[in-house]
Amino acid sequence: MTGNCLIAQSGGPTAVINNSLYGIIEESLQSPQIQKVYGARRGVYGLLNQDYIDLGQLSKPQLEMLRMTPGAALGSWRYKLSTHEIEIIVAHMQANDIRYFYYIGGNGSMHVAHLIHQAAQKKGYELNVIGVPKTVDNDLTQTDHSPGFGSAAKFLATSILDMSMDIMSLPKSNRITIVETMGRNTGWLAASCALGMQQETGIPLLIYIPESPFCEEKFLRDVQKKYEQHGSALVIVSEGIRDGAGRLIADSALVRDAVGRPQLGGVAGYLKDVITTQGAGLSARYILPSIWQRSGMMFSSGVDVEEAYLAGKHACYHAKQGINGAMVTLQRKKRPFYAVEYGSVPLKEVAGKEKLFPLEWYDADSHFVKAEFFDYIYPLIQGEVSIPMKNGLPAYQYFIS
Structure with a gap:
């Protein structure tokens, strides 16, 4: 099928989302059936308003800079679409x-x-739709990660790890440190x-996740015990x-976002107040990586950088093979060393669902987590990336105005 292609980025950006964008652009520009490669500015906004950018007009250096640029280079927009x-x-x-x-995003x-x-099928319009997985929350189903x-x-x-080094430096003047992470549900x-505690620091770590019910009374007991034993503690709380x-937790302060979901965040501040008011004289602070x-x-x-890039390329491979209405998946191979293979799953099997x-x-x-989680996650954080610098700061590439 000959025609043009359109790429959009959606939802919250990530450090590597532009690698998927680059992979799609690179493969599409080399495909004889693709005449023009467009990007939709600001995601859904660009789709609604035909605000497209011709990605084929960008220079090779501009495109290559995408691989080392965080955030959504095309832009994103939270908006609930009507039929x-x-x-x-x-x-x-x-x-x-x-x-x-090609739509790069989460569930x-x-x-x-x-x-x-x-909608395209109902209209009788031949349109090949492929989803490319992207989310820091890791909550997309049907894919290993x-x-x-x-x-x-x-x-x-x-x-x-860095925080624990700081806490160890002041052993007589520490307090409970609460760190709030993203993750939604x-x-x-x-x-x-x-992972930050796999180097021996002597700082106790407590982790609270949405999947396990949170009990405020037990939380206070756990924090008190860790403080009495070690003189400090790190507490990790997921926002959900x-x-x-x-x-x-702390739902009374929550508002709704543009798509109607609770706008999570604030639980660390709430728990800091719980500790300082009910924690038998303990002091606490909270940190928001946000x-x-x-x-x-x-x-x-x-x-992660390489897999995001290859996910984009495989989206194009799937489309050329006639796969339609599907999302690219990454499945871990059963080998002595880490490797993945790229497959696909119908969009209806992942749409709006959470892992x-x-x-x-x-x-x-x-x-705390068990050994099985460390086996799962260690391969995903391997390897470093060399960031191009200019005047001592990272040099990034953006398209949106």
Whole structure:
């Protein structure tokens, strides 16, 4: 099928999302059936308003710089689409002879891609829709892991190791340090902080994930015990932790985002206040890595960078093979050494669904992860990336205005 292709990025960006973009662009520019390669500015906004950029006009150095640039170079936008707006997007694609559409994003984005695929089929318009996985939350189903997770995990683990070095430097004046991670309803990122304790520091670490009910009274007892034994403690809380009834901790302060989901965050501040007011004289502070954990390119994983790039290329391979309405998957091969193979799964099987952290990998009594998780995550954080520098700072490449 001959025509143009369109690429969009969606949801929260990652340190490696532009590697998937680069992989799609590179492969599409080499494909004889692709006439023009477009990118939609600001994700859904560009799709709705036909705000496209001709990616084929960019120079080779500009494109190559994408591989070392965090954030979404095309831009993203959180917006809940109506059925009518999905139809408008398909009409715009038809008007521009878009025959291949690649959507880089998480489970919500895969839902939108599925709706676009269905709308094109209903209209009788031949459009090949392929989703490319991306999320630091690692909550996409049907794939061993998602590009973006490994780098965010490496960033957080490095941060925890650095923090523990600082805490050890002041053994007589420490307090409880609470670090809040992203992850929405899953604890993958919070669990990854355990990697920072694999070097012996003597600083106790407690990890709380959404999949295991949070008990405030037990939390206070655990913190008090660790402090009495060690004089300090590091506490990792996922932004989406819930109590036994399924209620978000500190939910009274939450608002809704542009797509109607609770805008998570603030649980670390809440727990800091719980400790200082109810913790028998303990002092506490909280640290919010916030968006830094998903944009820290200096700590990105070499494996993650390469897999994101290859996920983009395989999206094009799948499209050329006639695969449609599907998402690229990464599946771990059963070998003595780490390797993945790239497959595909229908969008309807991943759209809007979440992969939770396995409770069999988590010890709810000690609030720490088990050996199986370390076996899973260590391969994903391997390798370093050399960032091009200018005047002592990273040199990045963006397209959006």
